[in-house]
Amino acid sequence: MLPLFRLLNRHNRMTTELSNPLALIAELTHRCPLHCVYCSNPLEMQSRQNELSTETWSRVFKEAAAAGVLQVDFTGGEPLARADIIELVRAARASGLYVNLITSGLPMDETKLGALVEAGLDHIQLSFQGAREEIANEISGTKSHAHKLSVLEWLKQQRVAVTLNFVIHRRNINQLEEMLAIAESSSATRIEFANVQYYGWAFANRENLLPTREQVSNSVEFMKREQERLKGRIRIEFVVPDYYAKYAKPCMGGWGRKLLLITPSGDALPCHAAQVIPGLTFENVKDRSLREIWEKSVAFQKFRGEDWMQEPCKTCDRREQDFGGCRCQALLLTGDASATDPVCSLAPLRPKVDAILEGLNTAPPAEIFVKPNWLYRPNPS
Amino acid sequence: MPERALRLNGPSLEIIERCDGKHTVQQIVADLQKIYSKAEPQKVESDILGYLALLHDQRALDFT
Numbered sequence: 001m002l003p004l005f006r007l008l009n010r011h012n013r014m015t016t017e018l019s020n021p022l023a024l025i026a027e028l029t030h031r032c033p034l035h036c037v038y039c040s041n042p043l044e045m046q047s048r049q050n051e052l053s054t055e056t057w058s059r060v061f062k063e064a065a066a067a068g069v070l071q072v073d074f075t076g077g078e079p080l081a082r083a084d085i086i087e088l089v090r091a092a093r094a095s096g097l098y099v100n101l102i103t104s105g106l107p108m109d110e111t112k113l114g115a116l117v118e119a120g121l122d123h124i125q126l127s128f129q130g131a132r133e134e135i136a137n138e139i140s141g142t143k144s145h146a147h148k149l150s151v152l153e154w155l156k157q158q159r160v161a162v163t164l165n166f167v168i169h170r171r172n173i174n175q176l177e178e179m180l181a182i183a184e185s186s187s188a189t190r191i192e193f194a195n196v197q198y199y200g201w202a203f204a205n206r207e208n209l210l211p212t213r214e215q216v217s218n219s220v221e222f223m224k225r226e227q228e229r230l231k232g233r234i235r236i237e238f239v240v241p242d243y244y245a246k247y248a249k250p251c252m253g254g255w256g257r258k259l260l261l262i263t264p265s266g267d268a269l270p271c272h273a274a275q276v277i278p279g280l281t282f283e284n285v286k287d288r289s290l291r292e293i294w295e296k297s298v299a300f301q302k303f304r305g306e307d308w309m310q311e312p313c314k315t316c317d318r319r320e321q322d323f324g325g326c327r328c329q330a331l332l333l334t335g336d337a338s339a340t341d342p343v344c345s346l347a348p349l350r351p352k353v354d355a356i357l358e359g360l361n362t363a364p365p366a367e368i369f370v371k372p373n374w375l376y377r378p379n380p381s
Numbered sequence: 382m383p384e385r386a387l388r389l390n391g392p393s394l395e396i397i398e399r400c401d402g403k404h405t406v407q408q409i410v411a412d413l414q415k416i417y418s419k420a421e422p423q424k425v426e427s428d429i430l431g432y433l434a435l436l437h438d439q440r441a442l443d444f445t
Contacts, residue, residue: 022386023384070386071384071386146438189440190440230436231438232437234440235439235440
């Protein structure tokens, strides 16, 4: 394409060499003013009293930067629920990290936003639960939608990169055009239409969240058109729910390859759902340095490389692209964390996923217009 | 960029270093033509323009 230059946009080849982490997902708290039915937090959440101190997080940022991490993603729960969020942003910036805040926008006022940007915030990812007040508030279990629209206005006055994240599922997949209209009237340069993935609370509410096959294919058509129309102005990223995909997703860029997550109490995980996997113990940043945990901890070593793979992954041509898919999903759907991710069309247990989709896609259409009996995510103590 | 990183080496690093809100595209082209004096000047120019357009589409940079 450009022989004089090499642009990083290729999949890294799987080698037996240990790669360094590139991004740190800092799950600062499980406290949150919203109760989203699709939340990927674990069903058992951390209480406030176990949260790491400002000092510990600051040390973790330094260790992360020294280990080669480029970016920190503040998330939760709601990261703004932390009283020390400004200091945390400052500390992350001082360590030389690109600072990203993943937020619902609650609680935040114009002053706080300005203070975050001044403290060194590079990028903000603001979530939306729908295009309309009624559905957004139903999904989040909170009056939240109107406030987010105010945040969009304030963002226009700030020098910070903005991504809007619309979380998509059966109950709002018919609002894509309206969601896009909201995004186009904002200062966002990037939009994620993020189909719900089935972990945590989303897994519990899956029956009421999974879109139909027809809804998915309509959305694919829509995205193709709009990505083209908005080229050079807004970058749209979109992925179908992987139950509907042909192959497994390269989850986290591979287990222990590029990303690590620190829970509110300081446990280091290869991904946000890893605690569902039985028999894994996770090390804590209070006890050991980040680099040591990354390189040596049993949990991080568990699914690195190829030795753990079963057939067909073991000899599959795609294993260097998708790294065998998602271990947590394999556990949730098959009971075996080492199994081939059953969303893959090559997986022996793909029929399990097909059965789930079959059940949904042959249900009577009237069902979709009744408000479901949601399991709302509570706020931990 | 959020969720993406660019590994810059040689020419791409020279270009990105000059994306500072002060350099014009023509200045960048002229600088790199000097640095890479053995390469065809037209090729250098078209490669730079292509690279900047790509980054613009990715929303990693803007022209002012």
